[in-house]
Amino acid sequence: MRNPKSILAVLAAGLLALSSCAAQKGNPPLRTERLTVGPAQVTAEIARTPGERELGLMFRKALPDGAGMLFVFDTDERLSFWMKNTLVPLSIAYISSDGTIREILDMEPRSLAPVPSQYSVRYALEVPQGWFSRAGVRVGDRVILPDSVRSR
Numbered sequence: 472m473r474n475p476k477s478i479l480a481v482l483a484a485g486l487l488a489l490s491s492c493a494a495q496k497g498n499p500p501l502r503t504e505r506l507t508v509g510p511a512q513v514t515a516e517i518a519r520t521p522g523e524r525e526l527g528l529m530f531r532k533a534l535p536d537g538a539g540m541l542f543v544f545d546t547d548e549r550l551s552f553w554m555k556n557t558l559v560p561l562s563i564a565y566i567s568s569d570g571t572i573r574e575i576l577d578m579e580p581r582s583l584a585p586v587p588s589q590y591s592v593r594y595a596l597e598v599p600q601g602w603f604s605r606a607g608v609r610v611g612d613r614v615i616l617p618d619s620v621r622s623r
Contacts, residue, residue, distance in 0.1 A: 498526050504620050506541065506596075508564075509572070509612030513598060515541040517620055528597060529556040536605065539598035543620060550595055551587040554578050560600035568593040570614045575603050 501516040501523060514537060518524045524542050528534065544550070547568055554561070558580055565574045565588040573590045577600050588595075596614065603609075 498528075498530055501540070504541070504617055506617075506620075507615040508596070508603075508606070509608040509614075511606035511608055513537055513539050513596070513602075513606075515539045515596060517541055517543060519543045527552075527557070528559070528561065530558065532558055534559050534561070534599050536599055536602050539596055539602075541620065542595040542597070544593055547591040547593050549588050549591055551585045552578065552595060552597075553585050554580055554582040557581065561597045562600045562603050564596045564598075564603060564608070564614075565590065565592040566594040566596060566614050567591075570616055572608070572610050572612050572614060575608070575610055577601075 501518060503514050503516050506513050506515050516539070518527060518540055524544075527542070528540050542550075542552075550565060552563055557578075560580055561578045563576050563578055563586060564572045565576075566572055567590070573592055574588060576586050578586050578597075594614070594616070
């Protein structure tokens with residue numbers, strides 16, 4: 472009979488190798504919605520579940536202007552994001568439940584520093600760093616959220 476510890480070690484090494492390969496390939500895109508963000512439009516992937524929100528844009532090698540990810544939460548709360556395993560520089564807009572942009576902040580790739588919201592908000596929209604400015608989007612602008620996106 473084989474040593475159970477050896478079998479467990481081989482299984483653990485295999486799982487580690489598989490997870491490393493998956494991480495290198497990136498995470499799959501989520502369902503998208505076209506959002507009006509102030510004077511601009513963005514095609515945003517919708518991260519609604521805890522797993523989707525946790526993975527976010529990690530391991531993606533590129534994110535074009537006009538694309539992003541909207542993180543949807545069930546209640547208003549002070550949010551905090553970080554950039555662990557995120558390879559592209561991003562800007563984040565913290566958005567209240569009525570769609571008002573309360574803050575826009577820049578985030579650096581691979582940083583473990585938290586980027587907290589000052590206010591309780593319901594949504595966060597990540598886009599390529601500087602996109603909000605290039606698109607003419609400012610704090611106080613509104614994001615029009617389709618009913619299919621609004622938190623329940």
